[in-house]
Structure formats: structure tokens, C-alpha cells
Amino acid sequence: MKKVVCILCIFCGFYSAFALDRQAFTFTDYDLKIKVTPATQSLEAEGKVTLRNDTTQPQRNPVLQISSTLAWNFITIAGKPAQYLPQTYTSDIDHSGGLSEAVIALPQPVPPQGTIEIELSYSGKIQQDNTRLTRVGVPEEKAARSDWDQISESFTGVRGIGHVVWYPIATEAASLSEGTQVFEGVMAWKERQSGSRMRLSFCWPGDAQLVANGQNVAAAMQPDGLSCQAVQYQPVGMVVPAFVLGSYRALNQPPMAVQYVAGHESYARTWAAAGEKIAPFIVQWFGPRKRPVQVVELPDRDMYPYEGGGVFFTPLVRGEEKDIQVVLAHQLAHASFQSPRLWMDEGLAHFAQALVRGQQDGRAAALAYMDERLPPLQEAEKQFQPTRRRSGAPPTGQSLVNASDEVFFRTKAMFVWWMLRDMVGDDALEHALRAYRPDQDKDAAYFQRLLAAQFHRDLEWFFDDWVYRDRGLPEFHIAAVYPRKLIPEDWSVTVAVENSGSAGAEVPVAVRAAQGEERKRLEVRAHEKNAVRIPIPVVPQQAVVNDGSVPAFDMGHSSAEIKTPDASH
Numbered sequence: 001m002k003k004v005v006c007i008l009c010i011f012c013g014f015y016s017a018f019a020l021d022r023q024a025f026t027f028t029d030y031d032l033k034i035k036v037t038p039a040t041q042s043l044e045a046e047g048k049v050t051l052r053n054d055t056t057q058p059q060r061n062p063v064l065q066i067s068s069t070l071a072w073n074f075i076t077i078a079g080k081p082a083q084y085l086p087q088t089y090t091s092d093i094d095h096s097g098g099l100s101e102a103v104i105a106l107p108q109p110v111p112p113q114g115t116i117e118i119e120l121s122y123s124g125k126i127q128q129d130n131t132r133l134t135r136v137g138v139p140e141e142k143a144a145r146s147d148w149d150q151i152s153e154s155f156t157g158v159r160g161i162g163h164v165v166w167y168p169i170a171t172e173a174a175s176l177s178e179g180t181q182v183f184e185g186v187m188a189w190k191e192r193q194s195g196s197r198m199r200l201s202f203c204w205p206g207d208a209q210l211v212a213n214g215q216n217v218a219a220a221m222q223p224d225g226l227s228c229q230a231v232q233y234q235p236v237g238m239v240v241p242a243f244v245l246g247s248y249r250a251l252n253q254p255p256m257a258v259q260y261v262a263g264h265e266s267y268a269r270t271w272a273a274a275g276e277k278i279a280p281f282i283v284q285w286f287g288p289r290k291r292p293v294q295v296v297e298l299p300d301r302d303m304y305p306y307e308g309g310g311v312f313f314t315p316l317v318r319g320e321e322k323d324i325q326v327v328l329a330h331q332l333a334h335a336s337f338q339s340p341r342l343w344m345d346e347g348l349a350h351f352a353q354a355l356v357r358g359q360q361d362g363r364a365a366a367l368a369y370m371d372e373r374l375p376p377l378q379e380a381e382k383q384f385q386p387t388r389r390r391s392g393a394p395p396t397g398q399s400l401v402n403a404s405d406e407v408f409f410r411t412k413a414m415f416v417w418w419m420l421r422d423m424v425g426d427d428a429l430e431h432a433l434r435a436y437r438p439d440q441d442k443d444a445a446y447f448q449r450l451l452a453a454q455f456h457r458d459l460e461w462f463f464d465d466w467v468y469r470d471r472g473l474p475e476f477h478i479a480a481v482y483p484r485k486l487i488p489e490d491w492s493v494t495v496a497v498e499n500s501g502s503a504g505a506e507v508p509v510a511v512r513a514a515q516g517e518e519r520k521r522l523e524v525r526a527h528e529k530n531a532v533r534i535p536i537p538v539v540p541q542q543a544v545v546n547d548g549s550v551p552a553f554d555m556g557h558s559s560a561e562i563k564t565p566d567a568s569h
């Protein structure tokens, strides 16, 4: 008891005067030895981190956080034990829902842009943990499929920030019950440390293989029976360091490099063949590959896949080759095309999946693939729909250029790329994508200009409604249909379409008959009406707006029966 009181006395002087700024320091350099022992489910780390004061004020309280299931053994500065306050900090940045935090009290403050090197050691167990997910109501089974990280004899796989804080970080608390707070916290951390260097020296007992999503720099077998592998991230970039450990085998079949669990060679071959088959199609769209596609097997078929650092961690479950091709289209697109903008980087990778689905079985199959992903987007956009908003209230929402919600930068972006493709054609879009240079993408309109160079039509309204602002989704209905009989066999049908939504679109309009259909495209701006005349050589029966390529509200009100006048008039 006396000791506790004493510690508090020491610290009240250091901490009481000001609020703690957990983001004052950037972690510029990591050099850690990490011992992983599956038999005891444990991780032991020792090494040093370098922190830089990125504020304009001198700082004396650097914060170090690790998973709440790990504990600090020592923290020293220049060989001397540092004074620090260990505490538990509730945050869903870690699968356990908490962090072991060390708030250090420096004898001398670090000046702005000054750095400090901290030696440290921590250890503990990393077991599969559903805490953060089940406490926000995710069912146990689903939580385990998502938060699969663990060190154990049956499976060892651990991802970093956003999953398990197995290397020290410093972040503000984030809660899964607060929308995208965890995602945003992780993104902010990644951006802040993107220029940092991380050198990790993994060691483990036995002869298993360690596969990490960094660059392997050296491997060695130690005399004490430990296998070791040094991995480097230089810079870390936007990568979340992650590793798996197991009896992995490698299959290199360009453009694929598959690491599979011993005994699963036939699955690995199926994946490699699927990737090889669609690779030329993806290159044609997104340009030459900048790296191979690395696939690392997760041994349990129920585990949710994870991508990061150019590595795709996934179960190699038995599946239709077509489905595997659609999955790999995403990874191949990433290998060819990179952008600092999520709606491009991720949106295009999802668009690539729809493209491959279309190449397999035609446009209808691609639209069905996209349609399966539409309901969460409709749900997310509902709150921005003017008819559901208080009159006069300004529109809110997430513009694609700034979106941090996955439903926007993945699903909505996928639809936007598909609509652009329909509007400008494959050639113009492919040329614009291949002309894209991530280092030149300095302002939001950069890509629109690349496209304008290929396609000489006004696209400003489209980018405004869909990319630069969130205007919700269109809401189409057929306002009127006028069929007219021409020479003996031919008909002309004028279809008027009204868009009561706040986002305009160019939408396909079809006139159907028993023998087939004719279609045209029609631009219908927000809150406007427009009409198109569609000739058809047989008796028309039905007019339909939107084949599913434009994400809209109320897809059910999009057709009208055509009452043809008596043929004798």
C-alpha cells in the first residue's frame, strides 16, 4: 500500500498540470526482437523505439501502448529506468478492447522536432479474443471469424494496429460503438507513421516458417534451436505489419506467389491458375503490375480474409474457379494500380471484380454481383435523402473523395467506376487509368482532368453529384410512355423518366417486347425529367428504367407496362 501511495506522489507532479496528448510523438523507428512461442501462446519483445515530438510545444510525457494482454517488463532511457505510470486504457483499437499503457515522465522535455530513444521490453499471451466485438453485440461465432488473431499451436497469425497491438503505438481511445471511430483512428495512425521504419527480428522454436507482409532481410537457425527471420518495413507506408507462423510451403507461378499450409498444394495450384488466367485482362485495364500478388493461406476456412502490405491472407477453400478469379481480380488490380485515395485504390479493386464477373458471364452477371452489395449503400444514403431530411437542413454525408466509411469507398465507388465506364466507354477509362500517377494526384479533380483528356463531354455534374459531394442516390420513375406506330412493323416509344433524387445519372432505358428489347442511355439530372425515343421493330410491351448499373433508391418503381393503341389507327 505504501508503495502505491509513493508512486502516485511521484506522478501527481508530472501529470496533474496538463492534459495528456497521446499524439504528440510520431514513432519514427522500431527495432524489436520478437520471440513467438506457440506452445505457451506467448510473445516476448525487446528493443527500442525512436519518438519524435511533432508538436510545437516541448513534451515530457510520451505514451506507449500495447495490447492489454501484454505487460511492460521494463522501459529505460539511455540505460536508466524511466519513470512511468502503467495503466489500462479502454480502446477497441485492440481485439481485447483494451491497451496496456505506459505514460512516461521524462526528466527533461523533448523540444519540438526533437527525438528520444526508448529501450523497452514487454511480454504476455496473445490468444484469440472476441471481447471488443461481442461487447457491441456481434455474435460469438461471427466475432471469431473476424478477430482470428492468436498465437497457438493450432494457428499463429497476428495483425497489427486495428487488430492486435503487438508493437508499441500511441493513439486516442476508439470505440466500435462510435461509427467509424476505430477505422479512423487506425487510418490516422497509419498516415502519421507512414514514413517510419520498422525492423523486426522474429524468433520461434522449431522449423516452422514465418511469413510477414514486409521485406525479408535475413533468416537464420540459432544454436539454441530457434529459427529466426528478420523482416523490414522501410518505410512502413500505409501497411499494418502482420505475420503468420506455420508449416508453410511456397508456390511461385507468376503473377502469383502462394504460401500454403502443407498438404494444401492442390488448392494453391487452383488459386495460382485462376490468377494466371485473368491477369492479362486486369493488366489491360489497370496497367502493368508493380508487384506480384502474394497470397498467404489462413488454415481455417471460416476466417475472414485480410489484405495489407501487398499480401492477401485468405483461406484457400475449395471453390469454383470462377469465384476465385473474382476474388483475385481485387488483388491483381491492387498489384497494378495504387492510389492514396481510398475511393480509387479500393473502389477500383472492387470494380475489377465486377469487370471479371462480367467477362465470365456477361453484363447481367456483373450487375447481379454489384446488386448483392447495394442494400447497405441504400441504407447508408437514406439519411441523406432530401425527402427524408428536415426541409432546409443542409445535406450531410460522405463525399467519395473523403470517405472513411467502407460502404462508400468500396461499394459506392465500385458503382461510380461502373457508371463512368458505361458513360465514357472502356477505351477512354482504360487510358485515363493508365495515365494516372499517384504522386501527381495532388487535388481532388486530378482524375477528372485525366478522363476529360480522353472523353470530351461534360462530366463536372457527375463528379459533383457522386465524387466531390454526397448527394445520396437517384430515385427514378417512369413519368410517361408514348408508343407510336410507324410503318407497318415498326414502333417508336418515347419514355419520360423523372429523377426525384439529388444525384443525377446517365441511366439505361429499355423498351421490351416478347421477342427482345431495345435500349438507349438517358441523362437525368437531379430533380429533373428527361425523355428518350426508342425505336423497336415489334409490338412494345414494357418500358424499364435502370438495369441495375445505377445505384438508386426504390429499384421496384422502375418499369411501366405499355398500352399500345389499336393497330388499325
Ligand SMILES: [Zn+2]
Pocket: 307, 330, 334, 345, 346, 349
Ligand atoms: Zn483491397
